[in-house]
Amino acid sequence: MSVGQTTPEPCRDLAHLGHVEMFTPKPEESLRFFVDVLGLTESGREGDSVYLRGWDDYEFHTLKLTASATSGVGHVAFRAASPQALERRVAELQAMGRGIGWTDGDLGHGRAFRARGPDGHVFELYYDTRWYEAPDDLKPALKNQAMRYPARGCNARRLDHLNLLVVDVGATREFLARGFGMRLTEQIVLDSGVEAGAWMTCTNKTYDIAFTKDHTGTSGRFHHVTYALDSREDILRAADVFLENGVFIETGPHKHAVQQTFFLYVYEPGGNRVELANAGARLMLAPDWKPIVWTEAERRKGQAWGLQTVPSFHTHGTPPVQS
Template sequence: MTAEPILDVAHLGHIELLTPKAEESLRFFVDVMGMTESGRDGRSVYLRGWDDYERYSLKLTDAGTSGMGHAAFRARSPQALARRVAALEGTEYAIGWTDGDLGHGPSYQFRDPDGHVVELYYETEWYQPPPELKPYLKNQAQRFPARGVNVRRIDHFNCLAADIRANRVFFEDYLGFRLTEQIVLNDGTEAGMWMTCTNKSYDFAYTREAHGIGGRFHHVTFALDSREEILRAADIFKENDVFIETGPHKHAIQQTFFLYVYEPGGNRVELANAGARLLLAPDWKPLVWTEEERKKGQAWGLKTIESFHTHGTPPLPDDVAAADAQNRRN
């Protein structure tokens, strides 16, 4: 008999990004991305898309480097949180309880097999807009900002990992995530995974770190409503001298229409269309992409840019970066 699926995790709540250029990064997310500041605490600023229901979806922290501080998921109930904590406590992955953060209550932190910090929480603060940001439509979290790109909500994130299979098994067994698509190389090595806890086709992805270094970050993604808005975002980025790494284009995996840029701190940020695929089948069978299929490039034949496989945050150690540059020259 098939085991009952674990449905204790509700959705991605927020990402903490570290930046060595705090003020420049803040201006990027507010003025260019169109996010709204919703609080400050110590060295961190909290930001939101105009239709995120929680107080924030991005915690931007002034740090000596770049990368992901942590990723946070909300549990479906206090009981669901307790079940996941019971599964994790006493394992090599456990870190322990925190008192919470601005906008949410106590959280339980742990590390995945690659070393990324993840937390689970339930108690949260629903965003209450001030009068000047109160929307006309009461089923919308805040007034449309009409500023920059106008990102609607957080969508997903992508981490780099030295061992994709170990991370896939961890998120399946301990947290109940479903695998929706994956890359498997000819030698059987798992090189990418896309996983979900909702009816979205994925809430996060992990792809193989090219240098075998653990704990690095690939990108965070914010949703817009349509492809046309992503095309307009490309113009806005160029007008603001923001480097566009690749896109606008369409991924073959998950069919996401995308655009990638770097924020001033060095972290990669993606824009994607909010109308991406939904998986309504409770018995969805994961799709496997082969090595040959991935070499064909993106959905319409565009070759994947080399930096997409090599750039991540925090930066590589100097010796690894030097060896990597030498290999590319050769």
């Protein structure tokens, strides 16, 4: 950049990932998994949905578990940084022709604007939200904590990120960059020039959302949702918790090369993939961060310590594709 040349002001209109709505064909079994095994806490019910949260999530809910004929994702929600920021993002999404329209919100937040991504996924933006108020039996000893430590199952602390499956990674990246003001931090580009994966952030975490190319060519599918634990040791303990509860471990505990996340992946009873990761993940503090690009050859080396990615990680998504 030459002297005197300026770049556009970065957009900071989003506060954080708010919640994910997950569909399950086995609502009672899925609920038991998230409460008794993962350690989330139920905060409310409405219609066919149960609202859940990690013990350090400040909002009323971060997971909306909805009974459905199949698995998958209902919508992904981000909280705006202010009412004005919400209006700015809505105007941009409408200008892009991506707007679905306003809703009155649900049990956990006020009115929200919905937009449809290039792959068909539904994204939601809101500002007015319901802060969680712990009942007497869940009030913490420390007033700067939303609720007491549950000491149940894996003790999931907070919602961290999610991963979607998409047909066109580049189109989704451009949609989130323009419509939501997200920044690209890392990506995978194949030898052909095709984008195979992208990781984007709206906070000082290195990513709040990721999306990878769906090998089936099917639109609108879901790869996984991730809850954070305090440490690597907690993730190792979580593997024992899953073992004791008969939960199939797909892969891990191990460390990703991309983003360096210490990971553990399982399937919940409805068929959706769930990840546990360490809460002390990398932060992106540089305002002029340059995206890291991983090549096809580099990804063939496997994960950080040489573990090869299990085949199902590239083939399993929800809802399942009918053959």
